[in-house]
Amino acid sequence: MVKVTIDGIEVEVEPGTSILNAARKIGGDAVPPAMCYYSKLPGTGGKCRTCLVEVAAGSTADPRPMPKLVASCSTPVQDGMVVNNKTSERVHNNRGGVVEFLLANHPLDCPICDQAGECHLQDLGYEHGSAKTRYEEERRTFDPIDIGNKIKLHMNRCILCYRCVFVANQLTENRVHGVMHRGEHAEISTFIEQAVENDFSGNMIDVCPVGALTDRTFRFKSRVWFLKPMDAERSCSKCCGKAVVWMFGNDIYRVTARKDKFGEVEDIDGKTAWLCNDCRFEHKSANDWNIAGPRLINRHSVISQGKYATSIEKPVKRIG
């Protein structure tokens, strides 16, 4: 085990753990935000640069500070490493810069975006963004496209985290979408208008941190904060069948995977509880599910947290 200090809090972790995962072990304010890293999808991370932290001391053996800020999701800890996240002015400034870059071409259409209320970029913008944009140029725009009959791709909102590409690589039989073009013109797209159709493609919606990939069976049906999330289960031959159903009265509006406090799909019985498309899209009747009870969710998001009106002292509340 190695000892690492993050924002003055010491924690012991396995050698080879990333700084981000060590911080997640501590929890609370010590955890850097992560837009592209997804612990359940090996290989993700390093791209969005929102998790940059300052390494004030590299290790006990070599206590020199690291000259650059490092991506905490892809930098392994060393014994005696001292990391500053929330406590570093430099981190705060540069993270603000990254958020500004992410928002430069991102439309501010939260009022009509289905992701609003559970959008990581919205949270990040709330915490680190500035009230006014300095970006005066014309924004890059794309037309929304349907990739298959269940998923809508709104490329304008995409931050190119590559998570959905990893989902396709790791959960589905073959990947028919990916990143096309370069630089500012890079976009997620399918191979010559091919539809993304396989049993696990719906998980792309769950891992998308923004409103770029949305559920076509749910689009514009309701704002997420009007719905009650309930833990539910059904027997399914393709996936674990353990999901969250989002209800209004006795109607199920949408089905998602169960997510933990970092917004990632939970591990249940040692396996990540990815959902198959059958459970996600085809079972929208309360009779299809055994509903266990209200879901304890982390109300991390801007709107559900009620940051505008109430205190943020108790971020975890029981809804319903």
Added chain:
Amino acid sequence: MKNRRLLLEHVEVPGIEGIEVYVKNGGYAALQKAVKKMSPEEVVEEVKKSGLRGRGGAGFPTGMKWSFLAKPEGVPRYLVCNADESEPGTFKDRYLMEKLPHLLIEGMILSSFALGANQSYIYIRGEFMYVLNILEKAIAEAYAKGYLGKNILGSGYDLDLVVTPGGGAYICGEETALLESLEGKRGNPRIKPPFPAVKGLWGCPTVVNNVESIAAVVPIVRDGGDAYAAIGIGRSTGTKLISACGNLARPGVYEIDLGISVEEFIYGDDYCRGIANGKQLKACVPGGSSVPILPHFLVTKTATGEDRLMTYESLAEGGFASGSMLGSGGFIIFDEDQCIVRNTWNFARFYAHESCGQCSPCREGTGWMEKVLSRIEHGQGHMHDIDLLADINKKIEGNTICPLGDAAAWPVAAAIHHFREEFEWHIKHPSEAQTRNYGLIQQPVVA
């Protein structure tokens, strides 16, 4: 000749691209010496002694890079030659490969021998298809002579050498993006660590070296590392190819001894013979488009009034405030008629186009800078844009996955630092800026 010493010594011999003429002029003598009389470790030792530094731009000592190569049992090691030369202003590798393909091939064999690699690659820029044909012809000749293939010159050492063209992306000159591309994937830089010396091509230990670095191994092995180190000053040893372009009387590729003065290089009869058409020097980018630009009064002298020399150290003297870098040796000269704003926009446009789009600061930042600079250049700028650009630079620099972000930020930052008044003039006089150039900036009195 003074400007053709080690690498380019025989460049003008007719037919030197063929193996017969190359061998007649002393070619493959170093290879004979290495495989027959030296061990791989001794070759590495000579390269270390020579003080050779990576000629691709970063200037990292080649011998040290080689010694970092992990050597686990039963795992192949690879040498990859980075011939993806695409930095604006740099064209030395193309010249070398075009004229002296066998020098690179001999260097590849020597370096592979030193590193214990049995399969090596030359990753060449997609636009250099005609060079690829030259190299493939030369490689076929080397196979026929027994310099490549099984049991090279009876030494028991085997090596296969393959040339692979890229798709024509600047980013594939970044070593990990190059490896991704070589593996047949999208050329996105990898997240480091692990570094290629531990986990490179196909997950095996790999060394990636520039064309010129590999070619320089030939004279180092032939004459010994000490003889090579005797040329140059301090930690800048040996000779360096400089591709001089811009408003020079005699642009071209020169092989200089590191340590000659910048003044001699620009004005000397053996080199560029001054600024073209009797104009005055305005600015200089000494190491390819990604290094900071220098205003005329900092080109031949440092801020402290000392002579500036063509060395890694002297060109960097003064840091980013008053210095630059030797970089890849793409030496670009601007005369009094050139517009710094337009040039900075041109560079920014290049980096915006070549950013891979993987990490957010570079993807969004380079595009943003390009748009702001384009506005300024086309008479739509505001005064606050200058500070905005400086701030975008700071947010990109050091926060990206690979050095392309830094390379995009530095030229803009330096241009604003040194030529701020020209940017201001552009913004204040938008219509005038469309029809004439600002001219020379005022030379401050050097104490």
